[in-house]
Amino acid sequence: MFTVAVCMAFLACLQAQELQGHVSIILLGATGDLAKKYLWQGLFQLYLDEVGKGYSFSFHGAALTSTKQGQELIAKVLESLSCPEDMEPGHCAELKGQFQRLSQYRHLKTNEDYMALSKDIEAQLQHEGLREAGRIFYFSVPPFAYADIARSINSSCRPGPGAWLRVVLEKPFGHDYVSAQQLATELGSFFQEEEMYRVDHYLGKQAVAQILPFRDQNRKALDGLWNRHHVERVEIIMKETVDAEGRTSFYEEYGVIRDVLQNHLTEVLTLVAMELPYNISSSKAVLQHKLQAFQALRGLQKGSAVLGQYQAYSRQVRREQQKPDSFYSLTPTFAGILVHVDNLRWEGVPFILMSGKALDERVGYIRILFRNQAYCAQNEKRWVVDQSQCLPRQIIFYIGHGELGSPAVLVSRNLFRPSLPSKSWKEVEGRPGLHLFGRPISDYYAYSPVREQDAYSVLISHIFHGRKDSFITTENLLASWVFWTPLLDSLAHEVPRLYPGGAENGFLLDFEFSGAQLRFCQQQLEQLVPGPGSAPMPSNFQVLTAKYRESPLISAWPEELISKLADDIEATAVRAVRRFGEFHLALSGGSSPVPLLEQLATGHFGFPWAQTHLWLVDERCVPLWDPESNFQGLQAHLLRYIRVPYYNIHPMPVHLHQRLCAEEDQGAQMYASEISALVTNSSFDLVLLGMGTDGHTASLFPQSPAGLDGTQPVVLTRSPYKPHQRMSLSLPLINRARKVAVLVMGRVKREITMLVSRAGHEPKKWPISGVLPSSGQLVWYMDYEAFLG
Numbered sequence: 052m053f054t055v056a057v058c059m060a061f062l063a064c065l066q067a068q069e070l071q072g073h074v075s076i077i078l079l080g081a082t083g084d085l086a087k088k089y090l091w092q093g094l095f096q097l098y099l100d101e102v103g104k105g106y107s108f109s110f111h112g113a114a115l116t117s118t119k120q121g122q123e124l125i126a127k128v129l130e131s132l133s134c135p136e137d138m139e140p141g142h143c144a145e146l147k148g149q150f151q152r153l154s155q156y157r158h159l160k161t162n163e164d165y166m167a168l169s170k171d172i173e174a175q176l177q178h179e180g181l182r183e184a185g186r187i188f189y190f191s192v193p194p195f196a197y198a199d200i201a202r203s204i205n206s207s208c209r210p211g212p213g214a215w216l217r218v219v220l221e222k223p224f225g226h227d228y229v230s231a232q233q234l235a236t237e238l239g240s241f242f243q244e245e246e247m248y249r250v251d252h253y254l255g256k257q258a259v260a261q262i263l264p265f266r267d268q269n270r271k272a273l274d275g276l277w278n279r280h281h282v283e284r285v286e287i288i289m290k291e292t293v294d295a296e297g298r299t300s301f302y303e304e305y306g307v308i309r310d311v312l313q314n315h316l317t318e319v320l321t322l323v324a325m326e327l328p329y330n331i332s333s334s335k336a337v338l339q340h341k342l343q344a345f346q347a348l349r350g351l352q353k354g355s356a357v358l359g360q361y362q363a364y365s366r367q368v369r370r371e372q373q374k375p376d377s378f379y380s381l382t383p384t385f386a387g388i389l390v391h392v393d394n395l396r397w398e399g400v401p402f403i404l405m406s407g408k409a410l411d412e413r414v415g416y417i418r419i420l421f422r423n424q425a426y427c428a429q430n431e432k433r434w435v436v437d438q439s440q441c442l443p444r445q446i447i448f449y450i451g452h453g454e455l456g457s458p459a460v461l462v463s464r465n466l467f468r469p470s471l472p473s474k475s476w477k478e479v480e481g482r483p484g485l486h487l488f489g490r491p492i493s494d495y496y497a498y499s500p501v502r503e504q505d506a507y508s509v510l511i512s513h514i515f516h517g518r519k520d521s522f523i524t525t526e527n528l529l530a531s532w533v534f535w536t537p538l539l540d541s542l543a544h545e546v547p548r549l550y551p552g553g554a555e556n557g558f559l560l561d562f563e564f565s566g567a568q569l570r571f572c573q574q575q576l577e578q579l580v581p582g583p584g585s586a587p588m589p590s591n592f593q594v595l596t597a598k599y600r601e602s603p604l605i606s607a608w609p610e611e612l613i614s615k616l617a618d619d620i621e622a623t624a625v626r627a628v629r630r631f632g633e634f635h636l637a638l639s640g641g642s643s644p645v646p647l648l649e650q651l652a653t654g655h656f657g658f659p660w661a662q663t664h665l666w667l668v669d670e671r672c673v674p675l676w677d678p679e680s681n682f683q684g685l686q687a688h689l690l691r692y693i694r695v696p697y698y699n700i701h702p703m704p705v706h707l708h709q710r711l712c713a714e715e716d717q718g719a720q721m722y723a724s725e726i727s728a729l730v731t732n733s734s735f736d737l738v739l740l741g742m743g744t745d746g747h748t749a750s751l752f753p754q755s756p757a758g759l760d761g762t763q764p765v766v767l768t769r770s771p772y773k774p775h776q777r778m779s780l781s782l783p784l785i786n787r788a789r790k791v792a793v794l795v796m797g798r799v800k801r802e803i804t805m806l807v808s809r810a811g812h813e814p815k816k817w818p819i820s821g822v823l824p825s826s827g828q829l830v831w832y833m834d835y836e837a838f839l840g
Contacts, residue, residue, distance in 0.1 A: 072184035073107045074515070075172050075210075079200060080191035081112030081156065082124045085221070090191055093507040095132045097515055098150050107181060110150070111168065113159035121156040129154060135502065166207040173211070185215035187514060194223060198237050205241040217514055219248045222314055223305060224523070227539060228532035235525045248514050249523040253315040255506030255513075258448040258458040260521070262322040262417070265448075265460060265471065267331045272467040276421065278396045285323055286418040287316045289406040289450070293413075294361055294552065295384060299368045306382045308356075308542075311406040313535045318523070319417055320402055321345060324392050334520035338527065345530035349391040349687065350678070351538035352645060354568040358547035359385030359560055361409035383547045384408045387562045388538075389569040393687075401564055409552035410560075414453030418488065419446045421466070439465055443490060454487060457503060461487065461495040471498050566653030566692065599838075600808060600820075602829040606838045609646070609796060616794060616832050617650040620737060621658050623790060627736040628659045635730050637666040637738045637780065637788070639749060640681025643796050644739060645688050652692035660693045664729065668738060668785070669750035670703035672712035672776035679774060701725060703765075703778045712767055712776045719778055723764040726784075733764060734827075738780075738788040742795045744803050746810075746817035749785065750777035758782060759814045759821060782814060782821045789827040793819070800837040 076094060080086055094110055101108075112125045129151045134143035159165060176183050188204055190197060197220070210216055220238070225231025238247060253259055266273060275281070289311055295302040302310070325344040328336035365380045385407030392402065425440035434441060444466050449459040459479065462469045479497040486492070513521040523531075548571060550556045561572040597604045605615055620636070627634040638644060651658065667681055675682045682702040690700065707716040726733050740748045750768050751758045758766035758781035765784070768777045785791065795804060807817055814821025823829060 072105055073109070073176055073179075073181040074184050074187065075109050075111065076187045076189070077111045077113055077159075077168070078189045078191060079113050079159065082114045082116050082121055083191055086112075086191045087128050089505060089507040090189065090511075091128050092132055093505065093511040095147070095150050096505075096508040097511050098153075099134065099138075099146060100512060101515065102146065102149070106184060107179075108153055109172070109175065110154040112154060112156045113168075114156075115158070115160055118156065118158050121158065125154065125156040137502075162203045162207050165203040169208040183210050183214040185217065186210045187217045187219065189219040191221060194225075194234060197234065201238055201241040215517075216242070216246050217248055217517070218242050218246055219250060219514055221250050223309065224249060224314075224528055225532060226304065226309065228529065228536040231528060231532045235529065239525065244525060245519070247525070248519070249528060250510055251314050251318050251523055252506045252510065253450075254318055254521050255509035256415075256450050256458065257500050257504060257506075257509070258417075258450045258460060259319055259322065260509060261460055261471070261476070262319070262448055263327070263331050263337065265469065266327050268470045268472070269467070270327070272469070276466075279398050279400050281421050282397075282400050283420045283422045284401045284403060285320075286403045286405070286416070286420070287319050287323075288403075288418070289316060289415040290410045291406075291408050291413055292410060292553065294367070294409045295364060296367050297371070299364075299371045302384070303368060303372070303380065303382050307384055307386045307406055307408070308388075308535065308539060312386060312388060312404050313531060314523075316404045316406060317531050317534070320390065320404065321527075323417060323419065324397055324402070326396070334518060337520040338524055342524075342527055342530060344392070345527060345534065347392050347394045347397075348534050349393045349567075351388070351390070351534070352567065352649075353538070353541040353545070354570075354646060354649065355389045356538060356542060357387045357560075357562045357569050357571055358383040358542065358545055359407060359550050360547040361385070361552040362549050363409075363552065381544065381546060383542075385410070385547070385550065385560060387560075387569060389564050389567065391567065398691075403564070407560070409550070411554050411556060412453060415450030416453070417448040417450070421445060442494065443488070445488065447488065447495075449487075454485060457499055460498045463490075464494055464496060468496055469498070475501055477501050567649050567688070568653065599831045599833070602831060604831045604833065604838075606833045606835060609834045612796070612832055612834050613646045613650050614654075616647055616792060617655060619792070619830075620651065620739075621655050623737050624659055624663060625657075628662045631731070631736075632662065634659060634663045635666065635735045635737075636663060637668045637735045638685065639668040639739055639741050640670065640684055641741055643741045643794050645684065647739075647794065648685065648688040652689050658693075660695045663695060664699045664701065665690075665695060666701045666726070666730075666735065667703045668740065669777055669779040670705050671750075671774045672705045672778065673774055674706050674711075675702055701729075705778050712778060714767065719763070719765040719767055722778070723784075726764060733784060733787055735788040737790045737792065738785055740785070740791060740793045740819075740822065742793060742800065742803065742807070742819045744799060745771075746803055746807060746819050748793070748819040748822060750779035751782060751814075751818040751821075753816055753818060756815055759818060782818070785822060786824050787827075788824055791822060791824050791827065791829045793822065793829070793831050795831065795833045795837045797834070798836040798840065800833075801840040804833065804837050 078086055078090055078094065098108060112121070114121055116124065132147060132150070134147065157168065159168065172183075172186070186208070190200065192200065201218070204218070225234050266277070321341045321344040324347070325340040328340050330336060360380070360382065361384050364382070364384055365378065368374055368380050369376065369378050386405070388404040390402040390404060391397070392400070421444040423441065423444065427434060427439055427441035442463065442465050444463045446463070446466070447461040449455055449461060451458050460469070460471060460476070476498045479492075479499050481493050487495070510521060548559070550559050558573055562569055563572050597606065605612070607615060624634040624636070665685070667685070670681050671679050673679045677683060704718040704721050705712050707713070707718055710716060712718060742748055745753060747753065750770060752768060752770055754771055755769040757768045758779055760782065762783070763781055766779055766781050768779050769775050770777050807819055810817050810820050812820055
């Protein structure tokens with residue numbers, strides 16, 4: 052009996068120690084819309100899940116509202132809280148009453164307010180004899196308020212030694228890379244990385260949260276399928292029927308890409324594309340693999356996107372923000388983006404991200420469509436759903452709404468029977484007449500959650516338990532902005548396609564992809580921005596031929612110009628191969644040739660690539676794998692799509708003996724010798740050049756006279772722009788070419804175009820003016836913005 056008594060006393064002592072763990076949760080912005088809609092309910096659900104498991108709680112709703120008004124608002128919110136449907140009403144009422152008694156409102160604004168809060172928490176702990184486990188501060192406030200609040204928490208309201216601090220942050224986390232970095236640096240001066248939990252509520256949605264567990268539990272079936280050899284494409288979609296009315300001030304600043312694609316859909320993309328860690332319960336491993344997925348994303352170009360805007364949007368902005376009647380917004384409310392992941396698993400597989408407002412339905416899903424490489428000899432009527440390999444094969448993580456109306460995981464029966472945790476997911480009963488993605492629901496193994504949970508309830512539980520993998524680290528946040536910011540900058544002045552909204556959209560927003568390019572399927576005939584002074588449409592102009600600096604000029608809108616230049620290059624290549632058996636093409640770097648390279652890669656199947664030698668006109672003195680390298684640009688936009696013998700590719704030797712462009716390594720002389728050995732008379736069949744806003748061409752700059760004259764075919768030069776060191780073909784070598792094409796695009800080139808048109812032969816002032824092939828042809832290719840302004 053004595054032994055039993057000792058054991059009982061020991062257990063009671065342990066239990067008492069467990070019950071001393073107290074957690075204070077402070078909800079900042081407790082009277083706001085997000086808090087009233089989701090966060091208080093999420094906190095109540097946390098209490099229901101954790102009550103009696105060793106922790107005690109106090110909940111502090113904080114805002115700038117006066118104490119009396121705040122108390123009234125919080126009381127209404129607490130009264131509206133609900134329990135799970137399967138909870139007995141009496142038990143629900145008891146727990147709800149406990150939660151209400153543990154919840155209080157307080158006015159928090161000054162540093163003194165935070166100090167008083169901390170003292171009150173400490174007094175409660177002392178009075179009740181509790182040990183503090185930790186404090187959670189949930190920032191349901193605008194980002195501009197973060198710094199002041201963070202400063203007050205850090206200086207006056209941190210928990211004592213041995214207790215943890217968790218700070219929960221809501222998006223937006225910046226507007227671009229620079230602003231995100233500034234915010235991250237500011238917050239990092241107050242909090243440790245492990246203390247910050249950045250919320251993307253999509254990661255709490257049950258279908259999204261199931262992606263990694265599904266991949267883990269079905270490793271054996273998916274190992275051979277989850278790759279470029281079997282996946283045809285991946286679609287990550289969020290459609291909304293509502294518009295932006297009432298939120299146009301936010302939407303004007305952020306637009307659909309920043310609001311949805313940069314965060315929600317990109318996070319989902321990483322869950323699909325990332326390598327699966329050996330242990331998915333390791334937050335550190337999951338976050339590391341997500342970061343690697345970010346780093347494998349291929350950079351986006353303007354052609355990677357299509358944009359739309361519902362027709363009533365500009366009118367709503369004018370009304371809500373008191374804009375003049377002449378105001379028309381360029382903010383997109385619809386976007387489709389084509390993403391590629393440059394690694395061995397996903398090379399060549401298109402990831403399609405799409406979201407928009409005022410669309411025909413509300414639905415969200417991730418769809419992995421597998422290639423169909425079977426031919427079935429039997430008539431389609433005799434195909435057996437779970438056996439025929441001719442039926443579509445797909446895996447769908449259905450986020451919610453739409454035809455199905457709830458979260459689900461669907462796997463085509465002709466793929467495999469999936470394994471899902473039976474305690475939390477159940478097989479869906481058949482629903483006759485329901486079709487999803489072109490097939491009846493009976494064609495799928497379909498599973499839905501045993502109990503549907505709100506995303507915020509899921510995430511608040513993960514915060515409490517310290518599960519960092521459901522949140523966005525500073526490193527992953529900045530990696531996402533590094534990926535998205537260049538595209539956002541390039542689209543800043545793009546006019547989105549107008550669409551009526553809802554079912555009336557018809558086929559207007561359908562888009563298609565080819566290579567790395569995305570475009571709408573239907574040409575839009577009406578003006579994009581109505582009203583006086585509208586810009587002429589591309590269809591109003593044909594390709595214009597004229598003279599510029601006494602040489603042929605071809606001018607057109609960008610798309611037609613690139614198409615014309617690509618055709619001319621192919622024609623030159625075919626003639627050279629027919630005559631000499633090979634074609635030597637020298638290409639400049641920079642952004643202007645990118646659409647041309649992509650056009651050659653994806654639209655010119657008759658190009659004699661096997662007989663083509665590719666040379667570089669210039670190169671930055673960086674390693675060839677560096678994103679700044681011109682060769683890397685050539686690889687990303689052309690070489691990876693075509694079949695050129697590797698010995699026909701001639702990168703500039705800027706990286707020798709682990710040094711960059713060192714004179715003593717004689718890289719320029721080596722390249723000149725290679726050209727002399729392989730190119731007859733050192734005369735390229737075609738050299739493609741550009742023209743900078745200062746009149747430079749290749750890497751021949753006004754400030755760096757090297758290469759403008761003399762006998763050296765290849766020279767080292769210095770650029771005013773980083774990276775400063777360059778290697779370049781010289782003007783004398785360029786002028787030995789049989790044909791030189793100069794591509795000039797964009798309104799930013801209008802001024803230099805005018806200046807050079809009036810300049811004589813002044814290569815030391817305007818290097819481009821020194822381009823004049825001695826026995827070849829010079830042709831200028833300019834788009835209308837560069838030529839006409």
